[in-house]
Amino acid sequence: MDDLIRRKIQTLLDQHRTMRIATLRPDGWPQVTTVGYANEGFTIYFLCGIDSQKAQNLSxxxxxxxxxxxxxxxxxxxxxxxMAARARILTDPAEAEKAIGLLMARYPEQKATGLAVPKPSEVRLIALTPTVISLLDYSKGFGHTDLVAC
Structure with missing residues (x-):
C-alpha cells in the first residue's frame, strides 16, 4: 500500500467516531446501522447489544x-x-478491556454525563479487520477512489 494512501486512510479513521455498517440479515438482505467506533491502526472496534440484530447477523x-x-x-x-471487512467477536478478556478503553477514550463525554462504562459481559464487542479499503476523494475527480487490498 502506498504510504500517502495509508496516511490518508489512517487520518480519516482517526478523525471520525461514527460509521455506517452493513451486516447480512438471515433473509440475505443487508442491514445498515450507524454505530460509534474506535480504532487502533486499521482495526476498528465497536460494541452492540448482546441480543441485537447486528450481533445475531454477525454470529x-x-x-x-x-x-x-x-x-x-x-x-x-x-x-x-x-471497507469490506471481517468481524470477530471478542472473547479474550484482555482484548475486550482494551476495546472498551479505546471506545471510552474516543467518547470521553460519556463518562462526564455519568454513563457507566460497559462491562464486556453486558455487550457484544466486535473487532473489524479490513480485507479491501476504498479511499474516496472527490477532489481528484467525481467519484474518485483508490482501492487497496489488505
Whole structure:
C-alpha cells in the first residue's frame, strides 16, 4: 500500500467516531446501522447489544461493509473510507478491556454525563479487520477512489 494512501486512510479513521455498517440479515438482505467506533491502526472496534440484530447477523456471517465520511457542503469535497471487512467477536478478556478503553477514550463525554462504562459481559464487542479499503476523494475527480487490498 502506498504510504500517502495509508496516511490518508489512517487520518480519516482517526478523525471520525461514527460509521455506517452493513451486516447480512438471515433473509440475505443487508442491514445498515450507524454505530460509534474506535480504532487502533486499521482495526476498528465497536460494541452492540448482546441480543441485537447486528450481533445475531454477525454470529451467522462475519462479512461486513462500512463507510466513514463527512457531510461537506460541496459534493466535490467528499472524502471518506469504505471497507469490506471481517468481524470477530471478542472473547479474550484482555482484548475486550482494551476495546472498551479505546471506545471510552474516543467518547470521553460519556463518562462526564455519568454513563457507566460497559462491562464486556453486558455487550457484544466486535473487532473489524479490513480485507479491501476504498479511499474516496472527490477532489481528484467525481467519484474518485483508490482501492487497496489488505
Amino acid at each position: 451467522r456471517d462475519d462479512r461486513v461493509s462500512l463507510a466513514i465520511d463527512d457531510d461537506p457542503a460541496q459534493v466535490m469535497e467528499i472524502t471518506g473510507v469504505s
